[in-house]
Amino acid sequence: MKVSKFFWIGLVFLVGLILFAVFGPSFKHPYSDIVANPHQPASLEYWCGTDEQGRDVFARLAMGARYSLLIGLTVQIISLSIGVFMAILAVYAHRIIGQVVMRFTDAMFAFPDLLFAFLIIGVWEGSNDDGVLPVIVALSLSAWPSTTRLVRSLLVSLRDQEFIVATRALGASTAYIVLRHAIPQMIPLLLTDSIIDLVRTIMAESTLNFLGIGIKAPEPSWGNMINNGRQDMNSHPMQLFWPCFILSSTIFALSFVGDGLRNILDPRNRVTYNKK
Amino acid sequence: MQLVRAITSRLMYAAVSLFFVSVVTFMADSIRPGGAEYALAGEKATKETIERVRKLLGKDQKWYVRYVKYIKNAARLNFGNSYYGIKEPVFDIVKRNIPMTARLAFWAVLLSSCIGITLGVIAAVYQLRTADKLILFFSTFGTTIPSFVLAPILTAVFCTNLNLLPINWEVYRDLPDFYYLVLPVSIMSLGPSARLTRNTRSLMIDVLHQEFIRFAVAKGVPRWKVIIRHGLRNAIMPIITQIGMMLGGLLSGSFVIESYFTLPGIGKEAVESIKRGDTPVLITITLVGATIFVVSNLIVDILLPILDPRIREAQV
Secondary structure (H helix, E strand, O other), X not given: OOXXXXXXXXXXXXXXXXXXXXXXXXXXXXXXXXXOOOOOOOOOOOOOOEOOOOEEHXXXXXXXXXXXXXXXXXXXXXXXXXXXXXXXXXXXXXXXXXXXXXXXXXXXXXXXXXXXXXXXXXXXXXXXXXXXXXXXXXXXXXXXXXXXXXXXXXXXXXXXXXXXXXXXXXXXXXHHHHHHHHHHHHHHHHHHXXXXXXXXXXXXXXXXHHOOOOOOOOXXXXXXXXXXXXXXXXOOHHHHHHHHHHHHHHHHHHHHHHHHHHHHHOHHHOOOOOOO | OHHHHHHHHHHHHHHHHHXXXXXXXXXXXXXXXXXXXHHHHOOOOOHHHHHHHHHHHOOOOOHHHHHHHHHHHHHOOOOOEOOOOOOOEHHHHHHHHHHHXXXXXXXXXXXXXXXXXXXXXXXXXXXXXXHHHHHHHHHHHHHHOOHHHHXXXXXXXXXXXXXXXXXXXXXXXXXXXXXXXXXXXXXXXHHHHHHHHHHHHHHHHHHHOOHHHHHHHHHOOOHHHHHHHHHHHHHHHHHHHHHHHHHHXXXXXXXXXXXXXXXXXXXXXXXXXXXXXXHHHHHHHHHHXXXXXXXXXXXXXXXXXXXXXXXXXXXX
């Protein structure tokens, strides 16, 4: 089993990013205050310069990281829970309930990509808050169907395997089998799958912010920093560069870690003893 | 007979999907807190005014009556009026904006299929060699770079520094179409073509390792003829499915690209309608987008068994 160096690069970057997100927003200057003249170049005082209103770009990038990571993780947890729950219903509940759940899941695929998320955000009216909740709800509700499909196919393939059948023969209840045997089996696959989903969520979240329909304006996010940066990209290209750079690096790092984890956790890469 | 049954089940699936889409969009309209009556009557309206507007919109009726009415109206292409501006019928807004999105999507599908299939085949043929590695690098790059990061970079290079292409469609309207479509279409096709490259590569590798390929080579068929006639023809079906699925991603891709390049398409219109709280426009665009997606997938699903006898027999 070989772990590529990209995996370690990605992992180190992600650890750095988490530290950055935790400590960065108030490390040198508070992210929401106007601390200097607009469009200062990078200096020892302002590590990434200041933006068009004179706010510290370094702190704002860190706050953007905090939002991206928090939204990404929350969406992942919610959509994974819904997805697994629906899949268990589809496989182990009454046949009719299972059918209904699967038809419902299939029907969710009628909305291509982000269209459902756009619809939810458009319908959401509470425009007084910072806009984080609509983004989380919209992305979670549009992300769960693919998890359900994956988990359902895994559960179906596990259902008829010998150790599950044997447990059932010993008199174990369905809940026990699912919680103690089926789900632990799936954890490695779910882990890699959710990292790849996390990439998708962070990209979707930045897309919404770039379009100006995600997190509301005074709060920083990578997406709206890119949108602000592109408006005077000819005179101040660094304003555009920083958020683009950190967003792309995050996506690359997450994909590296996702690929690496898949290589580590994929059962096909393990030594198998019962090979005939 | 089997073919008929397969097609019927696909049609049923599409019908269920469309029903679901209609229910969701219908619900989206009613769930919205405040809703239409506030948008139309204004925030300071009295209770009586709001009640009158509700009656005018038919909102005092039971939900199933309203749903039937909604479907009837949708079948007649009447989706209500926009809340803002001159309260234009929503259908007119969509009709005005759809040609641009259709054009972008058409060229993007064409471009990304050409790039994806060509690069995928080349990568599979030169598996694990330099060409393959370069192409894999391209496809990783293509799937990870968001379009709104790439778009400013490319505009900076081609529009501002090299001065080859127009930046703003509305300003440089007198140029031929090619000039203002080339950059948006290329950026939109990057992601889909990268994914298509990956899939084509793995499919082609599977096919090229099979016996009949080696036999064809041994028989003395020219190399590229083997790859295209024997190899690609056997791998093409899943590729076609993926090209059919591509439309969905391109639709949301058009939200970003049209907003960025100020192209008057339904993506830009949808983003603007979200910003001004114009629910009817957004709902109609969602409905139209999802319908196009479902129907295009249905067409691909029906075409596949007709084109490929293996699928025809494996199915049902």
